[in-house]
Amino acid sequence: MPKMKVAQVSAPGADFEIVEREIPNPGPRQVRIKVQACGICHSDMFVKEGHWPGLVYPRVPGHEVAGIIDAAGTGATPWTAGQRVGAGWHGGQCGHCHSCRRGDFATCENIRITGIHFDGGYAEYMIAPIESLALIPDSLSAVEAGPLMCAGITTYNALRNSGARGGDVVAIQAIGGLGHLGVQFAAKLGFHTVAISRGSDKAELARSLGAKVYIDTEVQDAAAELKKLGGAKVILATAPSGKSMGALVGGLGPDGKLVVVGAGPDAIEISPIQLIGGRLSVQGWASGIPSDSEDTMRFSALTGVHPMIETYPLAKAGEAYQRMISNKARFRVVLTMEP
Numbered sequence: 661m662p663k664m665k666v667a668q669v670s671a672p673g674a675d676f677e678i679v680e681r682e683i684p685n686p687g688p689r690q691v692r693i694k695v696q697a698c699g700i701c702h703s704d705m706f707v708k709e710g711h712w713p714g715l716v717y718p719r720v721p722g723h724e725v726a727g728i729i730d731a732a733g734t735g736a737t738p739w740t741a742g743q744r745v746g747a748g749w750h751g752g753q754c755g756h757c758h759s760c761r762r763g764d765f766a767t768c769e770n771i772r773i774t775g776i777h778f779d780g781g782y783a784e785y786m787i788a789p790i791e792s793l794a795l796i797p798d799s800l801s802a803v804e805a806g807p808l809m810c811a812g813i814t815t816y817n818a819l820r821n822s823g824a825r826g827g828d829v830v831a832i833q834a835i836g837g838l839g840h841l842g843v844q845f846a847a848k849l850g851f852h853t854v855a856i857s858r859g860s861d862k863a864e865l866a867r868s869l870g871a872k873v874y875i876d877t878e879v880q881d882a883a884a885e886l887k888k889l890g891g892a893k894v895i896l897a898t899a900p901s902g903k904s905m906g907a908l909v910g911g912l913g914p915d916g917k918l919v920v921v922g923a924g925p926d927a928i929e930i931s932p933i934q935l936i937g938g939r940l941s942v943q944g945w946a947s948g949i950p951s952d953s954e955d956t957m958r959f960s961a962l963t964g965v966h967p968m969i970e971t972y973p974l975a976k977a978g979e980a981y982q983r984m985i986s987n988k989a990r991f992r993v994v995l996t997m998e999p
Contacts, residue, residue, distance in 0.1 A: 661682045661683070662682070662683045663680045663681065663682060663683065664680070664681055664682075664683045664783060664784040664785045665678055665679070665680055665681075665783070665784050665974060665975075666678070666679060666680075666681055666720045666779070666782060666783035666784070667720065667721075667782040667783070667974055667977035667978070667995075668718040668719065668720050668779075668782075669707055669708055669717065669718060669719055669720075669721065670717055670718045671710075671717050671718075672709060672710020672715075672717070673708070673709055673710060675978055676708075676782075676977045676978035676981065677718075678974070678975055678977070683784075683785050684785065684787050685731065685733075685787075686731055686732060686733035686736070686787050687733050687787070688733050688734045688735045688736075689733060689734075689735045689736055689789060689790050689791075690732075690733045690736065690787050690788065690789055690790065691729045691731065691732045691733065691736055691739050691745075691787070691788055691790060691793065692729070692730055692731040692732075692785055692786070692787055692788075693725065693727040693728065693729060693730070693745060693747065693781075693785065693786050693787075693788055694727050694728050694729075694730045694784070694785055695725060695726075695727040695781050695783055695784055695785060695786055695997050696726055696727045696728065696802035696803075696996070696997055697725075697726045697727070697801075697802040697803045697805070697806040697971075697994050697995065697996050697997070698722040698724055698725050698726070698780070698781030698782055698783075698806055698994065698995045699722075699724025699806035699807040699809065699810065699811070699992055699993070699994045699995075700722075700724070700977075700980055700981055700984045700992075700993040700994070700995060701723065701724055701749075701810050701811065701984075702837070702900075702923075702984065702985070703723070703749070703810070704721040704722065704723075704775065704981065704984075705985060706776060707719050707721040707775060707776060708721065708981065708985075712776055715776065719775075719776075719779060720775065720779035720780050720781075720782050720783050720786070721775040721776075721780050721782050722774070722775045722780030722781030722782040722783070722786075722995075723747070723748055723749045723773065723774040723775040723776070723780055723781070723809065723810055724746075724748065724781065724806040724807055724808075724809045724810045724811070724994075725746055725747040725748070725774065725780060725781030725786065725788070725806065725809065726744075726745075726746050726781075726796060726802035726803070726805040726806040726809070727744075727745065727746075727781075727786075727802065728742065728743070728744055728745070729741050729742065729743045729745055730785075736790050739790050739793060743795065744795065744796040744798070744802075744805075745788075745793045745794060745795060745796060746793070746794045746795075746796050746805055746806070746808075746809045746953060746957070747774045747780075747781065747786070747788045747792045747793060747794075747809070748774060748792065748794065748809035748810055748813065748947065748950070748953050749773060749774060749809070749810050749946075749947050750773075750774075750791075750792060750947060750948065750949050750950060750953070772789060772791075772792070774788065774792055781806075781995075782974065782977050782995060783974075784974070784997050791950070792950065793950060794809070794950040794951075794953035794954045794957070795954055795957075796957060797957055797958055797961045799961045800957055800960065800961050803969060803971060803994050803996065804960075804966060804967060804969070805957060806992075806994050807837075807841075807967040807969065807992040807994065808953070808956050808957050808960055808967065809953055810947060811837055811838050811841055811967065811992060812841055812953075812956045812957070812960060812965075812967065813947045813948050813952050813953045813956045814838060814921050814945065814946070814947045814948075815838055815839075815841045815842040815845055815896065815898070815921065816841075816845045816955075816956045816959060816960075816965075817945070817947065817948040817952045817955075817956065818896060818919050818921055818945035819842065819845050819846055819849060819851075819894070819896060819919075820849065821945075822893075822894045822896075822917060822919050822943075823893070823894070823917060824849075824851055824893045824894045825850075825893075826849070826850030826851065827850065827851070827852060828851055828852065828893035828894070829851070829852045829854060829886070829889050829890060829891065829892045829893055829913070830846045830851035830852065830853055830854070830892060830893060830894045830895075830896070831853075831854040831855075831856055831875075831882075831886060831892045831894070831895045831896070831908070831911065832846055832853065832854070832855050832856065832871075832895075832896050832898065833856045833857075833895060833896065833897045833898055833899055833904065833905065833908060833922075834856070834857055834897075834898045834899035834922070835855055835857045835862050835865060835866055835869075835991075836898060836899065836987070836991055837984075837989065837991045837992050838898035838921060838922065839855075839857070839896075839898040839899070840865075840869060840967075840968055840991045841965065841967060841991075842896050842898055843855050843866060843869040843870055843871050844869050844870055844965040844966070845959075845965060846870070846896070847869070847870025847871065847872075848870065848959070848963040848964075848965060851894075852872055852873075852889070853870055853871045853872055853873075854871060854872065854873040854874075854875060854886065854889065854892065855867075855869070855871035855873070855874050855875070856874075856875045856877060856882050856908070857874075857875075857876070857877065858876065858877045858878050859876060859878055860876050860878075860879075862874070862876075863876065873885075873889065877904075882907070882908055882911055883907065883908055883909070883910035883911035884910075884911070885911070886908070886911030886912070886913075887910070887911055887913075890913055891911065891912055891913020891914065891916055892911055892912050892913060892916055893912075893913060893915075893916055893917070894916065894917050894918075894919055895908050895909075895911065895912060895916070895917075895918050895919065896919050896921065897918060897919065897920045897921065897922055898921055898922045899922045899924070900922045900923055900924035900925075901922070901924050901926065902924050902925075902926035902927050902928040902929070903926055903929070905918065905920065905922075905924075905928045906928045906929040906930055909930050909934055909940065909942075910934065912938060912940050913938075914938055914939060915938070915939045915940070916938060916940050916941075917940070917941045917942070917943055918940070918941070918942045918943070919943050919944075919945055920942065920943065920944045920945065921944075921945050921946075928942065930942065967991070967992045968990060968991045968992065969991075969992050969993075969994050970983065970989055970990065970992070970993050970994070971993075971994050971995075971996050972993065972994070972995055972996070973995070973996055973997075973998070974995050974996070974997055977995055980993045980995055981993075
């Protein structure tokens with residue numbers, strides 16, 4: 661039988677292993693993807709460290725998948741061999757993860773998350789349910805498309821659903837794996853884009869990404885600076901720090917909203933008086949469904965939004981993961997399947 665290589669985790673906390681497996685065949689309503697690229701996301705730590713309940717090992721992570729369908733199972737219409745597709749975090753059997761009104765995402769028995777409930781894209785081939793698929797525009801390379809399947813959809817979808825309109829002050833907290841895309845999307849959506857980060861060395865990058873204003877938190881009070889601009893309609897919080905998010909709430913304008921996409925362990929401290937006095941709100945946001953991924957990729961292709969990427973071959977999956985998890989990457993790490 662033909663073989664493929666995968667990077668798997670055999671147990672919680674174990675190192676990545678490069679092993680050979682038989683190339684699988686798709687079942688009903690499934691396709692086989694010949695993976696060309698797969699982004700490494702911070703959420704892959706759920707598999708690597710065993711932080712997702714009920715995980716079955718060995719498991720192949722990866723939910724920022726880009727490749728080509730090379731086989732389709734029965735009932736997979738309209739998906740056919742030769743189509744360029746991505747497979748993202750979303751993977752519910754009903755196709756409506758993160759927007760379902762009938763249940764809780766965390767406990768839904770129908771959910772099938774790529775790289776968690778079934779093997780993901782740290783592999784030369786993978787099987788995906790058709791509900792997880794999104795078409796990739798011809799003008800996007802697989803390496804660029806991969807990070808848009810999670811980091812891209814998360815920031816773009818959060819911003820376009822935030823209630824902000826063209827010309828509104830929208831601030832992006834942190835210029836990292838999520839934030840560098842958030843700044844680009846905010847600028848392309850026509851917002852008065854403010855980038856907030858630590859250190860003067862990031863100012864030039866922030867402006868090159870589209871920020872009109874850069875706030876250096878080492879020497880400036882970010883909330884006060886936002887108030888000078890009239891207050892932010894939206895602050896997109898991408899850094900995994902509840903403390904730093906809470907410090908920004910004072911920079912919101914009337915009816916402003918803190919949109920949280922960075923997952924950190926500590927609490928966000930907000931005074932009830934702040935919320936009531938300013939009619940403020942706090943909202944969490946988690947990616948979207950496949951049609952949102954398609955919108956994200958089309959918008960990126962049309963407007964020139966590009967993830968900044970470091971690439972590694974599949975054989976160096978462990979090294980690539982460490983590059984990401986140590987926050988040394990600038991700004992997304994992508995595995996490629998070419999030798």
